[in-house]
Amino acid sequence: DTKRVALVLPGPITDGTFNSAASKGIEAAKEKYDIEVVVRENTDFAQIQDVLRSYAEEGYDMVIGHGFQFAEPVMAIHAEYPQTFFVVNTAQVAAEPNVASFDNRWGDAGYMAGAVAALYSKSGKIGHVGAIPVPVIEQYNLGFERGAKYFRPEVQVLSAYVGSFSDIARGAEITTSLIEQGADVVTSTGNENVMGTIQAAQKANVSAIGTAFDSAAMAPDTIITTALINMDVNIDLAVGRFIEGTLKPQTYVLGLKENGIGLAPLRGFENKISAEDKAKIDALVTDIAEGRITDLP
Amino acid sequence: MDEAVFVSALLAAGIRLAAPIALAALGETLAQRSGVINVGLEGIMLVGAFVAVLMAVQTQSPWIGLAGAIFCGAAMGALHAYFSVILKVEQIVTGIALLFLGMGLSGYGYRLTIGMSGSPVAVPGFRPLDLFGLSDLPVVGAVLFGQHALVYLTLVAAALMAWMFRATRLGIMIKAAGEYPVAAAAAGIDVDRIRLACVTVGGAFAGAAGAFLSTAHLWGFVENMTAGRGFLAIACVVFARWKPWLAVAVALVFGIADASQIRIQSVLPMVPYQFFVIVPYMLAIVALAFGSGRNGMPAALGTPFTRHS
């Protein structure tokens, strides 16, 4: 029989990163599995419990909360609704019998991004612009710094925060300021602000590394590659296992091996990066996947 | 980095950050001077931002995009005016409704049009000008001669508005409508018509402010991209004591303070970034201790005008 799945998002599906990724994931799952899907956008903190409850009360079989802030409300109510399976993304909580969580290895993604950025940088300065330091963004940022030093210990990593997930204009200005300070490869995490960073890089003719969502088409001459956070994999796994009956109340941490993160193809930059560097990157990716890198965050 | 380059970059960034706030603040100055407060600026800016992108993409001309944003901003302003001037309902509540309406219309419109594909569209946005070919002059070049056309238009608008308030009968009529509408009416002035016009034009300014954000500062639209700038614009109006030139100046100070905190942030990574983000706001609070009060607030601001005093 058709399962009913609700995806609860903290932001709008048009943000081009975090929420868009989840929305695309659930769309893909809808094609693949026999499920009925509803997406709830822009769920603010005060509404979370009521939203989760009302889905559970309406008999949804699975409710996916997209973000760590869903963890606590889910834990508070899951026992009342044993018929519903709750899944939390980017958090590490679990409870019998019906709470599982999926977390991607953002730190590893950042590590790869940092390594690529360092290799590509001519100035020896690269930059990261975060929206607000929530855990996943902090992890990515840490990984970015360490990854950068992996190949070029002398690389200088600049970092700044926007103070908002949606302020794209300020995101762009912060990026510009890092570029003024010499950064020639930048990356950004968050929601809409990421687009600000990419635009600033585009206007200043420097390069950027995308996050979460392969958006190379947006700025083909700017985006070297994207440190993918494959939310669609989270969702595919959650839904698929749920339908199979193999989804356990546990935390699933998805790294490279599980395809929870990845590095997008180089596309337009295929010819701008030396074969030697490309080999280094490929080796690093394998090393991370095989657990041979010791300073992953 | 070379100090001169640093200062020039800082000022240029400050101007970019200030321009949309200054534009919206100018329009709001006009509306408030006539006695109507519009807290829904943010909603109008969003609609302006969206329409500018949509029409620029469709016509491949940012100028047509700007015109569309101005027109739609005026329409939103007229809606606010209709409720607050003709129906005489609570202006602040109408403004709040306008805020939601703008968020909704822009987001919905975006999803129905350019946002539908899910992949970004190239926006033919404004490029900074190169006035008299002088924008490459050291230090002052970019700041004085290398801004977006809208920045210069903002200055022209501020000058015109200041002149209007100071030197024309229309300006006096607007001030009278905002200060003591009963007396204005007794002098044979149609207070409601003045207010309708001012609020509508104020909306047009907010529409242009949105267009600046989405087709000059950035090239593209995202939902809620104004991120509180409408409210900052209102603060500017008040801070500037309802004077057009000062409103632009205050917005500029804000922009430069913001551009500065952005730059210090990455220089001092050990200090929590939040302390830098609050710098412009703290600056405003401290400066308030020197500004004096309600000086200049139109006495009838927020009160609908009905005859039978």
Place this chain on the structure above:
Amino acid sequence: MSVPSPDDAFIALRGVSKRFASVVANRLVDLSVRRGEIVALAGENGAGKSTIVNMLSGLIEPDEGTILLEGIPARLNSPLASVEAGIGTVHQHYMLVPTLSGLDNIALQLGELGRGRLDRAGLARRVAEVSGALGFDIELDRRIDSLDVAQQQRIEIVKAMMHRVKLLILDEPTAVLGADDKRHLFDTIRRLREHGTSVILITHKLEDIFAVADRAVIMKAGSVVAQADVEALTPAAIVGHMVGASDVQEAEAIVKGFGRAPRTTEVAEALCSARDLTLRRPNGSLAVSGLTLDLHAGEIVALAGVDGNGQSEFMRCLAGMERPSAGVVECLGESTEAGSWSPALLRRRGVSHIPEDRRRFGIVAQMTLMQNYLLGNQERPGLFRWGLLRAGRLSDLVAQRLSEFEVRAPGPTAPMRTLSGGNQQKMVLARELDYAPKVLLAAHPSRGLDIKTIRFVHRSLDRARAEGMAVLVQSSDIDEIMAIADRLIVFSGGRVFGPAPCESVSRNQLGAWIAGQEEMPW
């Protein structure tokens, strides 16, 4: 009687009525004004005079009846329509925008000045012509809210005169004007009459009626009760119609005023004193310099002179609303040197204050009479218990004052703004005289009051004085000063004359002082 027929009248009201909720302001009023005629409209406070003005100036529309303009029914449904019909109005409550300059206020209503740049220099020349003809000295460049009421009144009059009007309506234009200004104004009105302009003059001063009017129309309780050529009238006759007095003697008594009791207390303690007091206006100019004055218990001191010579600032300073820039004021044990000089402090000590600008300071127009009665009394014992109002007690008190002062109002919960100007003034008086103040600062206490009420107020002041109150009365009316004051002091052109006992100052001497001359010019 020479009531014009509607045909040869410039303007005529026929059976006009106007109600406000429970109040009938005008009832079946018939009133006509010929071309080139000056009609005085008289009547008690609340008789309905300003309501007629408001209908003619397009602020309100009659409920029934018609207004004929040169014999043709006219609909004056907006101020613009009224202006276009050739009607110029000086309202009892000035229609001046407080934050604009006098010149800009005048420009405001001159539609012909177009929509482009305002030619301020040209306008100022035109204004100077008109004010010159009126003999008015006006300050065009200062904001209205920095001017005293007399200056505002002059600007309001000039504003109305800027148009070539066919009908000029003046609602109590002389309430705060000095004698000179008044004479100039009347001269101008007479000149206008020669040009065929009609004038409606509303005034509570009988001498004004006899000075300029051709005809007097007397209203009572919303209706016209009498009208006649001025030559055919006497002051007592007018008063008789106004108050509906049955016998002539009562009316004559009102006209004559009352005999002031001689001062009983010998020189008593000074309750309030100013030493070397210097006051400056916000723009830095000197308002009062080096003034020394004592106010004793049991005396009335008059502060005379043309308004605008520092009187307002002095009164406000005594009331705690302003601080001196030099010198000291001491009042009932408080001193400006102590640092906390404020209305709150002085009110607690027993200082009452009838403010010059009633609508700006003295009342809250939207509030009820009860709430207005609380204004300034909010800290007094008895009206609140545990911070909560004893509404019944206050309501009884206000009802009692309404009847004592014969205030024409529906009741204690009526909004203040619905009262006529004179009745508002009565409420302020009643409030400030309550609670037996020790010092009373009264600016133009009889401003806008009808003659009967003025007598009542004068008697009240006299009684208060007998009970040991110190009273300072700011007045530009020589008759009033001579009628009630024990001593007088004159501010004029930056100089101070007096204080001197009233008995020792002749009317002529007083006139000279007001004009700024040491000696009588003759």
Place this chain on the structure above:
Amino acid sequence: MVTAASRKLPAFAAIGFALLLVVGAILLAGADPLALAGSVVQRALLTNAGFLEALLRAIPLTIMGLGIALAFRARIFNIGMDGQLIAGSVAAVALAPWLPGGPVGMLAFLVIGLAGGAFWGGVAGVIKARFGGNEIISTIMLNYVAIQILSWLVRGPMQEKMRIIPRSDPIDASLRLPVLFEGTRIHAGLIVVVIVVALSAAVVARGRFGFKLAVVGQNPDAAHYAGISPSGVAGIVLAISGGLAGLAGAVEISGVYGRLQEGFAPGFGISAIAVALVARLNPLLVPVSALGFSLLYAGLGSVAQKGMVPFPMINIIESAIILVFLAGSTIAIRSGRAKEV
């Protein structure tokens, strides 16, 4: 001449316009307007869950709405409730470890919240009273400052011991306001609401302070003349109003969340302004208005949940409902059912 009577037609026109706009937009999205309206009404008025959700949200909105109403009566525009709410919450949570358990501690928790909010509002109050600084600016700016300081606190000194998520550790269970009705989340904050409504109503209707607020609001010159210091009153009412916001924050934390985190009262400040103005600044109407807005949110939430229309449509519907309400109120005034203000 514009009179109440001649406003009737324009009001109907406005209602027609708003309805047309919404219906058109809904149809454009391929949804059924009637089903959608049904869903809103169903959730808001016909289900327990919807009503309880609304009631829960109405608790802080009422307390904050009262704060706005008091300040606005003096024409003091407190736009800074969000910041004051944060300040109160931070103060209460910061001091919570030192509080005794039980009712005393609970009360102390709320009072500290009140004090914290009053402090934050008082900053604007002092700027206003001492320096004449406009409260609209200061309160907007203090909002941003509070939000950023909270952002730092929950990642710095006040972060949970695990140091993973930006939030504080939970406060002691004995400081949590008890649930009033078994099986719901409605907590004892409701009692706080009743008390605050009663007090505010008394102050506004009969209180000396309420009188001073009104005089300052309607004629500051007359206030000065009458011995009421407009700036003093402004300062005090900003503190009171901030205190109520802080109280609302403490009530939310003690009654609902149990700990401090970012964004737990999103947009409440601006909602509170709408609540107070729709209630015409009348304390007795504030709870009604707060519940009305909360029911609206609950009803619209169901539309969002069912995914019936793209999300931004919800904002359009929300604004249309407010506009229809506003226009409708002018018709009611005209028919003499409501008093014109």
